Amino acid sequence: MNEERDQFAELSEVRMCFRDEGNPAGEPLLLIMGLSSQLIHWPQEIVDQLGERYRVIRPDNRDSGLTEWKDAPRQYFLRAIARDTVELLDHLGIERAHVVGASMGGMVAQLLAIENASRVLSLCSIMSTPHVSIGMADGEVLQELVKKLPEDRDAAIAQTAALYALIGSKTHAEADRARRLDLATRAYDRARHPEGSVRQISAALMAPNRTPGLRGVRVPALVIHGGEDSLIGIAGGAATHAAIAGSTYLPLPDMGHDLPHALVTQVGTAIHSNASRAAAVV
Numbered sequence: 001m002n003e004e005r006d007q008f009a010e011l012s013e014v015r016m017c018f019r020d021e022g023n024p025a026g027e028p029l030l031l032i033m034g035l036s037s038q039l040i041h042w043p044q045e046i047v048d049q050l051g052e053r054y055r056v057i058r059p060d061n062r063d064s065g066l067t068e069w070k071d072a073p074r075q076y077f078l079r080a081i082a083r084d085t086v087e088l089l090d091h092l093g094i095e096r097a098h099v100v101g102a103s104m105g106g107m108v109a110q111l112l113a114i115e116n117a118s119r120v121l122s123l124c125s126i127m128s129t130p131h132v133s134i135g136m137a138d139g140e141v142l143q144e145l146v147k148k149l150p151e152d153r154d155a156a157i158a159q160t161a162a163l164y165a166l167i168g169s170k171t172h173a174e175a176d177r178a179r180r181l182d183l184a185t186r187a188y189d190r191a192r193h194p195e196g197s198v199r200q201i202s203a204a205l206m207a208p209n210r211t212p213g214l215r216g217v218r219v220p221a222l223v224i225h226g227g228e229d230s231l232i233g234i235a236g237g238a239a240t241h242a243a244i245a246g247s248t249y250l251p252l253p254d255m256g257h258d259l260p261h262a263l264v265t266q267v268g269t270a271i272h273s274n275a276s277r278a279a280a281v282v
Contacts, residue, residue: 006066009091011084017066018059018088022051027121028094029054029275032085034103034128035204036145036197038065038187042102043259049268054098054275059088061105063196075199078104078207082111086119098275100124103232103257104204110240113221114213121278122220123244124271127229127257129236130243131209137231141167145231146197153188160184167231169256176260214243221247222274224267226255248274 005019019039022029029050033041039058050056060067061081085108089097098121101109106128113123129135136142144163149156161184165173168180221244225237234251241249250270255263 008066009088011087011091013070013080014062014084015068015070016059016062016084016088017068018057020055020057020092021047022054022056024055026051026054027275028089028092028097029056029271030085030089030097030099031056031058032099032101032105032108033058033061033064034101034105035200036064036193037103037105038190040065040186040190041183043261043264045261045264046259046268046271049265050271053272057088057092057094057097059085060191061108061200063193063199065191065193073195073199076203078107078111078203079115081108081203082115085112086116089119095119096121098122098124098271098278100126100271101128102126102259103128104200106240107204107207107210110210110214111207113217113219114210117217117219120219122222122275123217124222124224124274125237125240126224126259126267127226127232127237127255128240129232130211130214130240132205132207133209134239135229135233135236137167137233141231142201146194146201148194149188149192157181157184157188160188164258167229167256168258169226169254169260170228171254172260172262175262176258179261211239211243214240215245217244220274220277222250222270223247224250224252224255224270226257227251227253228256231257
């Protein structure tokens with residue numbers, strides 16, 4: 001499970017787990033994952049591909065993975081997760097980074113580009129939305145996301161794999177079946193935060209509409225969204241693209257709310273292409 005790569009940073013409110021990989025001489029690139037997800041939910045293939053050129057940093061957000069609260073857990077706003085990422089950059093001595101976020105991580109990435117523009121070289125928002133009123137799934141899908149896991153390990157892993165199938169790509173479902181089961185197993189064995197998932201969802205639901213702020217984003221921006229996404233519909237990606245002047249839009253009709261193996265190279269290439277545009281802006 002590559003736990004030997006895990007590092008920890010003492011931040012103001014949490015002890016954050018993160019991995020720092022790739023080209024140490026490359027520009028920093030921050031990968032922020034989404035709801036109920038850990039840093040291992042980023043496919044290693046994307047990390048390795050981007051790591052050829054970039055210093056790739058991926059944290060466990062608060063209430064996920066191996067990141068731990070310093071005091072008693074409490075409800076927070078999405079801005080607190082963004083603040084954690086800025087503190088992590090400070091901890092690593094990084095002034096500016098390319099910022100890539102998926103799902104709730106995309107919301108955090110958008111917020112960073114709006115409120116911490118001086119720290120962001122480029123922005124990539126994947127399967128996300130500027131506001132939960134745009135493209136967000138109905139309550140049934142969200143309830144499956146926070147559904148209590150069975151006590152039995154095998155049953156819990158099966159339930160998680162079923163959730164991945166529910167919200168993930170349908171086109172690549174059969175090809176990714178074994179990978180989804182493996183990911184569900186690794187995620188279960190690494191860490192579980194059932195109450196934390198509820199707090200993360202609450203933070204996303206309480207967040208103000210970022211559309212006005214996104215209109216002021218001036219860094220190179222890429223928006224990626226899947227046509228088979230049943231958690232955040234493609235309208236969320238279209239709205240994000242429409243809000244950011246000059247952004248690049250990559251709709252992928254055969255992608256769900258996941259990063260299927262068949263598309264990871266294409267996604268990684270698009271992230272690099274967008275990040276490369278930052279050289280003309282800085």
